[in-house]
Amino acid sequence: MPTIDLSRYEKKKPPRSPQKNDRGGLMAFLNKDISFGSQELSDKKKEFLYMELSSLLQAGINLKSSFELITASQEKEKDKQSFQDIQERVLQGTAFSQALEKSGKFSIYEIFSLEIGEETGKLTEVLQDLARFYQNKVKQRRKxxxxxxxxxxxLCTSMGAIFFMLEFVVPMFSDIFTRFGGQLPWITSQIIRISKTMESNFFPAMLFFASITGFLWYSRKTERFRKNFSRLLLKIPLAGNLVQKIYLARFCNSMRLLISAHIPLLRAISLSRQMIGYYPIESSLQMVEDDILQGHSLHQSLAQFSIYPAKMIMLLKIGEESNKLDYFFARISEQYIDEVEYKTATLSSMMEPFIVIFLGLIVGTILIAMYLPMFEMSNSFH
Known part of the structure; x- marks a missing residue:
């Protein structure tokens, strides 16, 4: 079997952090696919490509004809052109994995896995695994x-209703109260004060929030921002644990796929690090690679970082001892996916009544504050 040139895939390693237990930063909450300006295909399109291609190859259709059928089925001209470029490279004798690499629309993780599949004669199996990987990723995000x-x-509707009342309804009542004169109840005067403050500072506040948003947008890819933002996010009750489980599930799923494709452990860790895009895991895996090169086991290296739960470490220890790491990575990934779905559904069901109660209290307070002076004026006339 011909050898695979790993040097083509080597990337410059980021500087090693001096603190091993640091929890790092976060570039995105749900998925990198939703980031603007991404050159890669979306997860949904990758799922379709790998699913269709594996089905056609399994049916006995050659790679050339299979890719022609997939290209012809594309509705968007941009996607069709991209697939035609890949098809032309394959027809010119370029390996399928290298054709995908030259397109610039696929991750190093996929390219390396597909090259292994080509070299071992298991391209169909690798395509099926990639299809399942992106199918699970899309399904998780949708849920x-x-x-x-x-x-x-x-929540957004509630905030809009409150803004409308403070910006338009309260000033109308304020004008009426001013004409009548007299001492206003404390709660009414406070609501009117909030309304006037918001009205006079509306555009400066909008400019301030726009500036903050722009600063965060341009800083989002810096290591310092990702590190500090993720550290803050992980401390938020419920949300921090949810984000941690989402990315641990993706890490375990990617490791399962790479190890089952017979990719060496160190290379699998390196590829996972490059495609995760989550700072706490990404930064820790660089140090895990170094520790393994020095003779440490995987579970010992991961145990140094608080981002990896103790239960996960114990399962991986069993996986290393029984030489079934891919099986245990799969089990851990499934467990975390189930936990994320349950916690998300629970969080959703908990948020709904609290939001309704919040809206009712705020709107009710504003209405009482506006009608209370009218009741007092009515009593004074009697």
């Missing part, structure tokens, strides 16, 4: 979004 979308919509 999270569907669980949190309703509470978020209700």
């Amino acid at each position: 999270i979004i569907s669980s949190l979308s309703y509470p978020c919509i209700v």
